[in-house]
Amino acid sequence: MSKTILVVDDSGSFRTVVKLALQKAGYGVVEACDGKDALTKLDGSKVNLIVCDVNMPNMDGLTFLKQVKTMSAYKFTPVIMLTTESQDAKKAEGRAAGAKAWITKPFQPSQLVDAVNKLCV
Amino acid sequence: MSKVTARSALRNVRSRLPALGMGVALAAWLAWQGVWAALLMLLPLLWLALARPDPQGSGASRLLPAVLPLWSNQLETLQTQMRTGLDGVLESFGRMVGLCEALDAELGRTGGGDQGALRSLSQQISTQCDTALHGLQFGDRVHQMLDVVKNDQRRLEASIDTLSAMDDHAVQAWLDALRASYTTDEQHQTHRGEAADTGQTSVDYF
Numbered sequence: 001m002s003k004t005i006l007v008v009d010d011s012g013s014f015r016t017v018v019k020l021a022l023q024k025a026g027y028g029v030v031e032a033c034d035g036k037d038a039l040t041k042l043d044g045s046k047v048n049l050i051v052c053d054v055n056m057p058n059m060d061g062l063t064f065l066k067q068v069k070t071m072s073a074y075k076f077t078p079v080i081m082l083t084t085e086s087q088d089a090k091k092a093e094g095r096a097a098g099a100k101a102w103i104t105k106p107f108q109p110s111q112l113v114d115a116v117n118k119l120c121v
Numbered sequence: 122m123s124k125v126t127a128r129s130a131l132r133n134v135r136s137r138l139p140a141l142g143m144g145v146a147l148a149a150w151l152a153w154q155g156v157w158a159a160l161l162m163l164l165p166l167l168w169l170a171l172a173r174p175d176p177q178g179s180g181a182s183r184l185l186p187a188v189l190p191l192w193s194n195q196l197e198t199l200q201t202q203m204r205t206g207l208d209g210v211l212e213s214f215g216r217m218v219g220l221c222e223a224l225d226a227e228l229g230r231t232g233g234g235d236q237g238a239l240r241s242l243s244q245q246i247s248t249q250c251d252t253a254l255h256g257l258q259f260g261d262r263v264h265q266m267l268d269v270v271k272n273d274q275r276r277l278e279a280s281i282d283t284l285s286a287m288d289d290h291a292v293q294a295w296l297d298a299l300r301a302s303y304t305t306d307e308q309h310q311t312h313r314g315e316a317a318d319t320g321q322t323s324v325d326y327f
Contacts, residue, residue, distance in 0.1 A: 011261045011264070011265075012208075013204070013207050013208060013211055013257070013260065013261055014258065014261045016211045016215065017211070017254055017257055017258055017261075020211075020214065020215055020218055020254060021251075021254055023218070024218055024222070024247075024250070054304075055304055083304075084262065084265065084304045084305045085304050086305070086306050086323065091325060094327075095327040099327060100326065100327055101324060101325060101326045101327065102323075102324070102325040102327070103322065103323070103324050103325075104321075104322055104323045105258055105261075105262065105322075106255055106256075106258035106259060106262060106322065107255070107258070107322050108251070108255055108322050109251045109254045109255065110251060111322055111324050114324075115324060115326075118326075
């Protein structure tokens, strides 16, 4: 059975790009359009890893990450931030909140797949 | 008189009130002192102050409210068209990836023909797919950058009435807010007047 990755991004086209890259590598993908939507997807079902954008409406990625870390079922689920943000201060914020990796967009599919392979539980 | 013209005229009068007030006060004082000759010399100056076109009330305050929404609409249309094109390419691309996987599966199943050559072709297609997936992300990036420009245009449009009162500090605060909305290195580089890097991927593990 393939492992499931939750992809959180407010851009539908970007989610499709990530989904294609991950499906090509054999992963199953669940999509969410922002942090709030993503929280509804964490309903007890198995999620092996989360790939999350930072700047999103309703609930941004860092707020979502902090929420995930308070959920007993998902607090050990690795989270990769995939974002256009490349400022060190933002990265430090992500690291402090519990992110395992920070990838800047536009990403190389092989780099994303490498990171997912490495961190996926 | 249109609403914009009336507003502009009102702004003209309002902006000259302090100068007019001083002029009238000086004229009254001179008249009180009986310096009628000086008062006569002052009158043409008062007339010049009234007749001089106010730079804030002239073209800029009429043109900007008309032009900025047009640019916003043009950008909106550009984004919609780009998004439509990108969605189409992505849908087609998704099918191509599926076809490549099906080709691989078929090669594994049949095992016939020149398998080495076919596998090499399949690998080349896969590499091209990865390159395309990287390239397709730029549409989303452009969309995001245009969003920032559109928001700044709306902000400028909303502050037209207060532009004439902006001092250096207020201008700097406006530019700082503009810079704070950037999310990509390219936006910061462009803001600084540098050549924009096309965006290199970086991966940091924590």
